[in-house]
Amino acid sequence: xxxxxxxxxxxxxxxxxxxxxxxxxxxxxxxxxxxxxxxxxxxxxxxxxxxxxxxxxxxxxxxxxxxxxxxxxxxxxxxxxxxxxxxxxxxxxxxxxxxxxxxxxxxxxxxxxxxxxxxxxxxxxxxxxxxxxxxxxxxxxxxxxxxxxxxxxxxxxxxxxxxxxxxxxxxxxxxxxxxxxxxxxxxxxxxxxxxxxxxxxxxxxxxxxxxxxxxxxxxxxxxxxxxxxxxxxxxxxxxxxxxxxxxxxxxxxxxxxxxxxxxxxxxxxxxx
Amino acid sequence: xxxxxxxxxxxxxxxxxxxxxxxxxxxxxxxxxxxxxxxxxxxxxxxxxxxxxxxxxxxxxxxxxxxxxxxxxxxxxxxxxxxxxxxxxxxxxxxxxxxxxxxxxxxxxxxxxxxxxxxxxxxxxxxxxxxxxxxxxxxxxxxxxxxxxxxxxxxxxxxxxxxxxxxxxxxxxxxxxxxxxxxxxxxxxxxxxxxxxxxxxxxxxxxxxxxxxxxxxxxxxxxxxxxxxxxxxxxxxxxxxxxxxxxxxxxxxxxxxxxxxxxxxxxxxxxxxxxxxxxxxxxxxxxxxxxxxxxxxxxxxxxxxxxxxxxxxxxxxxxxxxxxxxxxxxxxxxxxxxxxxxxxxxxxxxxxxxxx
Numbered sequence: 001x002x003x004x005x006x007x008x009x010x011x012x013x014x015x016x017x018x019x020x021x022x023x024x025x026x027x028x029x030x031x032x033x034x035x036x037x038x039x040x041x042x043x044x045x046x047x048x049x050x051x052x053x054x055x056x057x058x059x060x061x062x063x064x065x066x067x068x069x070x071x072x073x074x075x076x077x078x079x080x081x082x083x084x085x086x087x088x089x090x091x092x093x094x095x096x097x098x099x100x101x102x103x104x105x106x107x108x109x110x111x112x113x114x115x116x117x118x119x120x121x122x123x124x125x126x127x128x129x130x131x132x133x134x135x136x137x138x139x140x141x142x143x144x145x146x147x148x149x150x151x152x153x154x155x156x157x158x159x160x161x162x163x164x165x166x167x168x169x170x171x172x173x174x175x176x177x178x179x180x181x182x183x184x185x186x187x188x189x190x191x192x193x194x195x196x197x198x199x200x201x202x203x204x205x206x207x208x209x210x211x212x213x214x215x216x217x218x219x220x221x222x223x224x225x226x227x228x229x230x231x232x233x234x235x236x237x238x239x240x241x242x243x244x245x246x247x248x249x250x251x252x253x254x255x256x257x258x259x260x261x262x263x264x265x266x267x268x269x270x271x272x
Numbered sequence: 273x274x275x276x277x278x279x280x281x282x283x284x285x286x287x288x289x290x291x292x293x294x295x296x297x298x299x300x301x302x303x304x305x306x307x308x309x310x311x312x313x314x315x316x317x318x319x320x321x322x323x324x325x326x327x328x329x330x331x332x333x334x335x336x337x338x339x340x341x342x343x344x345x346x347x348x349x350x351x352x353x354x355x356x357x358x359x360x361x362x363x364x365x366x367x368x369x370x371x372x373x374x375x376x377x378x379x380x381x382x383x384x385x386x387x388x389x390x391x392x393x394x395x396x397x398x399x400x401x402x403x404x405x406x407x408x409x410x411x412x413x414x415x416x417x418x419x420x421x422x423x424x425x426x427x428x429x430x431x432x433x434x435x436x437x438x439x440x441x442x443x444x445x446x447x448x449x450x451x452x453x454x455x456x457x458x459x460x461x462x463x464x465x466x467x468x469x470x471x472x473x474x475x476x477x478x479x480x481x482x483x484x485x486x487x488x489x490x491x492x493x494x495x496x497x498x499x500x501x502x503x504x505x506x507x508x509x510x511x512x513x514x515x516x517x518x519x520x521x522x523x524x525x526x527x528x529x530x531x532x533x534x535x536x537x538x539x540x541x542x543x544x545x546x547x548x549x550x551x552x553x554x555x556x557x558x559x560x561x562x563x564x565x566x567x568x569x570x571x572x573x574x575x576x577x578x579x580x581x582x583x584x585x586x587x588x589x590x591x592x593x594x595x596x597x598x599x600x601x602x603x604x605x606x607x608x609x610x611x612x613x614x615x616x617x618x619x620x621x622x623x624x625x626x627x628x
Contacts, residue, residue, distance in 0.1 A: 164357035167324050172371030172422070173345030182370075186361040 024248070031242040038237050053242035057226075060239075062217065063246070066225035070247075073135055073221055074203045077142035078196055084143070085150030085195060086188060090180055092151070093158035094166070104155060110148035115141070119212060126213060137213040138221075142206075146199040153198070157191035158184065193258050204251050222247040273335060274348070274425035274458035275300050276321070281330035283316055283482075290316050291482045293330070298460075298475075303452050306462045307469040307505070308479035314462050315354075317479070318428050321460065322351050334426065345374070350419035351428040354435070356411045358403040364414050365399040368421045375422060382421075389417040392454065409440045416448075420455065427452075429461045433468060445472060466506050470494070478502050496616075500623040503547050503616060509579060511547045512590035514564070515620060518542050528584050529564040531610050537617040537626035544626065545618040550579060550593040552614025559605035566590075568604045582606060 030038050031053055032046035057063055092104050115122075122141065123132075131137045161184070169179045210224040217225075226243040229236045276298035283291040290313045298304050306314040319325045321332060323344035332339045339347055350371075358367050368389060372382040390396045393413040403411055412432060419427055432448065433441045449472055452459045463469055469476050470490045478485040478493065478501070485505075486498040497503035503511045516523040516530075523546055524530040537544065559565065566582035569589045578598050581589040592608065600606065617626040 162355055162357060164353040164355050165359065167319075167322075168351070168353055168357035168359075168418075169370075170324060171322060171344050171349070171351050172418075173343075173374040174370075178374075183359060 027241050027248075028245050030238060031245045033238050033241075035237055038241075053238045054246070056236075056239050057243045057246060061225055061228050061243070062220075063222075063225070063243070065218065066220055066222045067247075069135070069219055069225075070204060070222040073138050073142070074200060076135075077139050077146065077203050078200055080139065080143045081146040081150050081199055082192055082196060085147055086154055086185070086192065087180075088147070089151050089154030089158055090184060093155045104151070107148050107151040110144070111152070115145055116208060119208075123212060132213060133215045133219065135219060138209055141209055141213075142199075142203045146203070149198055150195040153195045154188060154191050158188060161187055197255060197258060200254065201251055204247075273300055274298075275335055276426070276458065276460075277331075277333040278321075279331040279333070281317070281320060281332065282328050283313070283320060283325070284328045289482065291320075294484055296477065296484065296487065298458060300458060301456060302474045303449070303459045303461065303472060304475055304477060305469040305473035306460065306477045306479055307466055308464065308485075309505075310464055312479045313482040314464075314477075314479045315430055318351075318430055318460065318462050321426075322349055322428055323347055324351075345371075348425040349428060350422045350424035350426075352412075352415045352419050352430065352432055354431045356403075356415040356435070358411060358414055358418070360403050363400050363402050364395060364406075364417075367403070367414060368418045371418060372421045385421045385423070386417075389420045392420070392451065393417045408436050409444065412436065412444060413447075416451065420451075425457055427455070427457055427459045429459065431462055431464070433463070433465075441468075448472065466508065470506070476506075478505060480505075496625065497547075498625050500545060500547070500618050503618070503625075507549055509550050509591040511549050511616070512553070512592075513618075514546045514548075514584065514590075516544050516546045518544055525564060525584070528566075529562070529607070531563060533610055533615045534612040535615070535628045537628055539626060541619055541626065543620040545620050545623075546610075547616035547618060548610050548614055550591045552611050553592045554609050554611060555580065555582065555592050555594065555606045556609070557600065557604060557606055559607075561607045563607040563609040566606050566608050568600045568602055568606060570602055571598065571600055580606075582608065584608075 026042065029044075029046050030042070032048055032050050033053075037044075037046065088103075088107070092100055092107075126132050126137045126140075131140070165183055165187075166179050169183045174182065205223060206221075207223040210221045214220055214224065222243075226240060226247065229240045229243070276296065278294050278296040281291055281294040282289070294317060306317060308314045316325070320327050323339065323342065327340050334347060334349075359370065362370065365386060368386045369382055372385055377385070386399075390399060393416060395410075395413055395417055398406060398410060398414070403414070406414065412435070416429075416432075429448070433444055436444060445468060448459075448461070461468075461472060470493075473490055475487060475489055476493055477487050480501050486493060486502045490506075493502060493506045497506060497511075500513065504513070514525055514528070516525045518524075518536070518541070519530075521536065522530050522532045523536075523544065525546075531546075555566075556563070564584055566584045569581040569583050572579040572581070572591075573596065576596060578594050578596050579591045580594050580598060580600055581591050583589050617628065618624060619626055
């Protein structure tokens with residue numbers, strides 16, 4: 001075997017990268033093509049100077065409004081998930097109290113729940129709460145779906161941090177709130193970034209819940225708003241792909257910006 | 273100023289009793305070492321004194337104030353942790369300033385205290401560094417500095433040398449002894465290493481299985497160990513223990529031999545454990561003669577002396593300190609003699625020391 005094990009792994013990884021990247025590349029290329037070009041030569045390189053599709057996304061839809069809605073919904077959901085998730089995880093990881101494990105299991109049970117099956121009860125609940133066609137409907141659901149993974153990731157991470165750090169802060173006279181804020185939070189940041197990215201992508205891209213709960217054009221999120229171009233009789237694929245490209249852009253940029261945080265070994269030097 | 277008084281301290285974690293009633297009186301300015309095998313409860317006791325864990329039963333008084341319910345930061349106690357527990361995201365200065373600021377000191381006072389601690393511990397060039405950019409010995413000094421900045425009445429050190437390499441240990445040990453004198457407070461030091469305990473302590477607390485086995489100066493512990501545990505734990509190599517029977521003026525070990533020591537224990541107990549340290553015995557080559565019969569296992573040559581390990585009737589090896597000129601090959605028969613005034617006696621049933 002000339003290649004050996006490593007060579008084989010390399011081939012598999014390269015193949016995997018191609019499979020993962022191909023849809024994104026085709027999406028970007030199709031954003032610069034007309035409907036006809038997309039069907040005649042789906043894999044050909046487009047003329048990147050033809051930005052007509054992008055202009056149409058900009059002018060024929062409320063792109064900016066949808067973008068803002070997506071930002072508001074995703075941003076508030078993530079903020080709530082991180083705040084609630086970190087506090088819950090810290091309590092579960094560090095304080096011994098009756099039922100702590102039960103609560104953790106209860107959070108984990110949330111991972112196994114296919115929320116879309118509960119959409120009718122959810123709809124009834126939101127209607128009774130008077131939250132239909134509001135951003136709160138989306139935010140509440142996203143926070144509920146995001147908390148299990150967040151609590152799971154952060155509880156494990158906080159448990160791995162040395163106990164003596166908190167003891168040292170306690171000896172120094174720090175209150176429990178200050179220990180959490182000044183000592184633990186900076187150390188937990190890498191795990192919070194992971195939890196954030198883990199949640200941002202599905203929330204940003206979600207199509208299902210906005211479709212169910214949002215009717216007003218003013219409140220539509222990006223994936224929902226872009227369906228303007230998906231008609232009953234014909235779909236303008238080129239424009240749709242431009243919209244998708246624009247919609248994926250913020251997440252991709254965020255991903256690249258935050259990926260450095262992953263490897264930030266903050267605990268190095270805390271203990272020997 | 274710090275006088276400690278522990279009265280009947282007990283600690284249980286759920287159903288497990290870790291400490292079974294600790295009584296201890298510590299004077300001001302003493303350097304006290306808690307020593308014992310791992311899991312004996314010495315670190316637990318330290319955490320109770322610090323206030324990091326609640327006391328299950330008993331009272332802890334510091335300078336005539338009952339401390340049981342008082343928060344750790346209000347006890348006037350600082351602690352250096354085994355892992356140092358430096359805040360990894362703060363630099364050395366901030367690590368030391370964190371506690372001082374929380375004490376409500378004004379800015380100038382915080383700076384003055386840090387400057388003083390940095391001078392004492394030679395940390396001035398390191399103040400801007402993060403913990404991960406420091407060596408083990410430097411981290412150790414920062415951890416001590418962070419404790420000193422709070423000007424504690426009582427300084428607690430939890431196995432402070434265990435993460436350092438052997439070369440640094442004796443150096444830092446001296447440093448700690450110097451700091452203790454310079455600060456003029458009371459220090460409690462936890463270790464499992466009896467050499468550290470012997471060299472540093474004013475008085476040593478030997479703890480085993482959640483009880484105090486003996487509390488005294490290093491000399492008292494070495495010369496008059498209260499029981500077989502302390503006798504075995506203090507001193508290196510270990511004290512030899514031999515089961516003997518008292519027959520009048522003689523101590524007889526069946527099948528091994530007999531000795532007639534200069535002093536015998538008081539009382540009439542017949543079943544006695546005879547304990548002798550390596551420097552309390554001599555040996556003569558040959559199978560015949562007085563003393564205990566033994567055979568050589570191996571010899572450790574140390575330059576100025578040699579430890580000969582011998583076995584009596586196939587028992588565990590015991591060490592005898594000999595001159596460096598000793599040449600004994602394995603399996604050679606020898607006779608062991610006890611030097612005058614070097615015998616320790618313990619009851620075989622209770623393990624307690626028998627007075628002479």
